[in-house]
Amino acid sequence: MKIYRNALFGFVVLSLLASSIWNYYAFQSLENQSDRFINRLIPLEMTIGSIFKNLLNQETGMRGYIYSEDKKFLDPYNAGRERLDWNIAQIKVLSRDYPAIADYFHTHSLPQIKRIQSAFEEEINAVSAAPSDYGISILASKREMDIYRIQHEELLDLVTREMELAMEHQKSASQRAKYFLIFAIIIAGVSVILLMSTYRKSSKAEHFMKLASLDGLTKIPNRRSLDHQFQKQWTKHLASKGELGIILLDIDFFKKYNDEYGHILGDDVLAKVAETLHKTAKKQKCFAGRYGGEEFMIIIPKATIARMESLGQTLNDEIMALSIEHSQSPFKVLTISLGGAIGKPAADMQPQNLTQKADDMLYKSKENGRNQCHIQQI
Structure with a gap:
């Protein structure tokens, strides 16, 4: 019997040692995936954004030169061109491990960037050949930039899909490793150095997963x-039979704002509005996020119409209180329009029913003059 117990103890110890080593290598694999995530995908996403920003800088410089004939406007144009060449080289390197992204960039984005550069050069040369001719058209470059904006979003979507896949792999590897780690800790404290290493790597993985959710x-x-x-x-409200509410909102006349003040200031406005919405929603125990473009969504648990109307009015007031100048708006400052829907999730309903009704109410707010909120029960 004693021999049996010793053999069993030896088996347990060996099993613990094997599980700890397995844990270490599982987290080592997870760390490699995380390093690939931060060294490839995140820089790739940032570089794609930099290309778009540099094209906008070139467009701004080119327009300034066309309308003023002041060559100082060619400084941001030339600087944007130099940074653009570097960004393109970076994308070629960073996308090597992602065939779908590399293929799209080489077959769509890169040729379109060259067409944009060609249009910019033709319009600048036209001004040089005919000074003071304010009839020079910028429609060609604008048309090419509009095409690239669509391609820019599609390229970012490909990067997002790769991020989601990488996060799923990280999550799966992390979950398996944690189970073995818990088992090892309960039975005995084997390989302390390896255990400390696994904790460090687990925190690193969670950090990158959080980063990709913003x-x-x-x-x-x-x-x-x-x-x-x-x-x-x-799912939670379906079980509790409680009321769930959502609010969709977007910035009034945002396209006109971009046209008037430029995309750089437009991005600043998006960030300021988002910060205000997020802080207010958090105070009221709601969840706010960017839905797409200039549109945002707020999810209101345990909702009531009165609570949603109060939240909508608060957001209207807070955005107006920012006093962001908007000369193309009838209000002369930046405003938002909101539409919300509230209902009890049921087996014969889909989440899209709530979203569609909120979108209808947003449309109603816009039709009625904007800078207001409409909520409806479904």
Whole structure:
């Protein structure tokens, strides 16, 4: 019997040692995936954004030169061109491990960037050939930039899909490793150095997963986080038979703002509005995020119409209180329009029913003059 117990003890010890070593290598694999995530995908996303920003800088410099014939406007144009060449080289390197991204960039984005550069050069040369001719058209470059804006979003979507896949792999590897780690800690404290290493690597993985759940521009939860939270609250309220509410909102006359003040200031406005929405929603125990473009969503658990109307009015007032100049708006300052829907999730309903009704109410707010909020029960 004693021999049997000793053999069993030896087996347990060997099993613990083997599980600890397995844990170490599992987290080592997780760390490698995390390093690939931060060294490839995140820099790739940032570089794609830099290309778009440099094109906008070139466009701004080119327009300034065309309208003023002042060559100082060619400084940001030339600087944007130099940084653009460097960004393109970086994307070629960073996208090597992602065939779908590399293929799209080489077959769509890169040729379109060359067409944009060609249009810029032709318009600048036209001004040089005919000074003071304010009839020089910028329609060609504007048309090419509009095409690239669509391609820019599609390229970012490809990067997002790769991020989601990488996070799923990280999450799966992390979960398996944690189970073995808990088992090892309960039975005995084997390989302390390895255990300390696994904790460090686990924290690193969670940090990158959190980083990928935020919108890159506004630093608030992104569409992926909103979808996850909405489905979570829908399931919770379906069980509790409570009222769930959502509010959709967007910035009034945002396209006109971009046209008047430029995309750089437009991005600043998005960040300021997002910060205000996020702080207010958090105070009221709601969840706010960027839904897409200039549109945002707020999820209101245990909602009532009175609570949602109060939240909508508060947000209207707070955005107006920012006093952001908007000469193309009838209000002369930046405002938002909101539309909300509230209902009890049921087996014969879909989350899209609530979203569609909120979108209808947002449209109603716009039709009625904007800078207001409408809520409806479904």
